[in-house]
Amino acid sequence: DTGVSQDPRHKITKRGQNxxxxxxxxxxxxxxxxxxxxxxxxxxxxxxxxxxxQLEKSRLLSDRFSAERPKGSFSTLEIQRTEQGDSAMYLCxxxxxxxxxxxxxxxxxxxxxx
Amino acid sequence: xxxxxxxxxxxSVQEGDNSIINCAYSNSASDYFIWYKQESGKGPQFxxxxxxxxxxxxGQRVTVLLNKTVKHLSLQIAATQPGDSAVYxxxxxxxxxxxxxxxxxxTSLIVHP
Numbered sequence: 001d002t003g004v005s006q007d008p009r010h011k012i013t014k015r016g017q018n019x020x021x022x023x024x025x026x027x028x029x030x031x032x033x034x035x036x037x038x039x040x041x042x043x044x045x046x047x048x049x050x051x052x053x054q055l056e057k058s059r060l061l062s063d064r065f066s067a068e069r070p071k072g073s074f075s076t077l078e079i080q081r082t083e084q085g086d087s088a089m090y091l092c093x094x095x096x097x098x099x100x101x102x103x104x105x106x107x108x109x110x111x112x113x114x
Numbered sequence: 115x116x117x118x119x120x121x122x123x124x125x126s127v128q129e130g131d132n133s134i135i136n137c138a139y140s141n142s143a144s145d146y147f148i149w150y151k152q153e154s155g156k157g158p159q160f161x162x163x164x165x166x167x168x169x170x171x172x173g174q175r176v177t178v179l180l181n182k183t184v185k186h187l188s189l190q191i192a193a194t195q196p197g198d199s200a201v202y203x204x205x206x207x208x209x210x211x212x213x214x215x216x217x218x219x220x221t222s223l224i225v226h227p
Contacts, residue, residue, distance in 0.1 A: 002159070033214070042203050042217030043158065056212050091157050098213045100146040100165055103205075105157035 002026070004106035006092050012112045013082055020078045021109045025094030032075050033103060034067055035091040036060065043091055043105075049075060050098065082113045126224045133194045135221045137187040137204035146207035148215060149178060149189045151200045158203060161189070191223075199225045 003026040013019050025032045030051050035043035046065070047057045051072040061067075064082075069075040079086055089110050093103040127133050139147070145166040150158035164171045164178045164187075171178050177190040187204050201222050205215040 002157070004157075006157075040219075042220050045214050045216065048212075048214060056214065093157075093215070100163075100207065100213075102148055102160050102163050103215050104160060105150075107157045110155075 002104040002106065004092060004094055004104050006090075006106035006109050008109055009107060010110045010112075012114060015084060015113055016081055018078065018080045019082060019111065020076055021090055021092075021111075023075045023077070023092030023094075023106060025073070025075070025092070026104060027073075029094035029096055029104075030072075031095045031098045031101075031103075032069055033093040033095075034075070034077050035093065037089040037091055037108070038087075046077075048098075079111075082111075084113045087111055087113045123219065124222045124224065126226065127194050129194060129196060129225055129227050131194055133189075133191040133198070133223060133225075135189045135191075135202050135223065137189075137218060139185050139187065139204070139206045141206060141208060142185065144206040144208040146213075147178070147180065147187055148205045148207065149176075149187075150203045150205060150217075151198075152203065152220070153200045161202075194223075194225050196225045196227055199223055 005024045007022045033048040034046040037043045046061050049069040064080045067077045089108040091108045093105040095101040095103040148163045149161040152158045162173045175192045179188045201220040203217045203220045205217045
């Protein structure tokens with residue numbers, strides 16, 4: 001257990017539905033990252049927060065995706081109008097401050113869109 | 115574009131052998147590297163890191179070597195055990211100055227008893 005927790009661990013949803021995932025980082029970690037991982041691939045960066053500020057988003061983060069970290073602690077990732085291509089493992093990680101600090105990952109949320 | 119990549123997608127070894135997993139990176143500005151181990155259905159687990167001012171770093175049964183001249187990393191696992199079977203990723207930590215861990219595809223290590 002790295003101390004980063006994600007909820008739920010698994011989510012099955014019908015195409016077109018909205019889903020929301022939660023990540024609780026290690027306390028006192030300022031940085032929080034969201035990644036997506038598909039089978040046979042490495043984690044792909046989606047977005048990150050420094051405290052409550054969302055500082056960068058990748059091109060993978062379409063308009064249907066939104067992430068928040070309102071108080072600089074936990075974060076949520078919402079996917080609206082889910083598509084089958086959204087099926088993946090969504091990983092959250094946190095680090096103390098970024099830079100040369102290791103990022104610790106949660107166990108991920110496995111999303112299946114049917 | 116610049117990317118992190120791995121040479122071998124699968125590595126099979128016998129229990130007790132030493133394993134070497136390689137990783138190439140192309141961003142010369144990368145200054146921090148991390149090896150992660152990922153077991154099926156779990157998130158990546160930190161193994162060891164190395165900063166660019168070092169050539170070698172040792173942990174418990176693991177050693178990471180960094181060759182900045184050829185932009186190459188390796189992870190050596192001594193006396194490989196069945197519990198080491200997993201996918202191993204190297205991640206570089208410098209993407210446009212934002213220090214975002216960037217992963218390659220990974221190498222699957224299979225340890226035969």
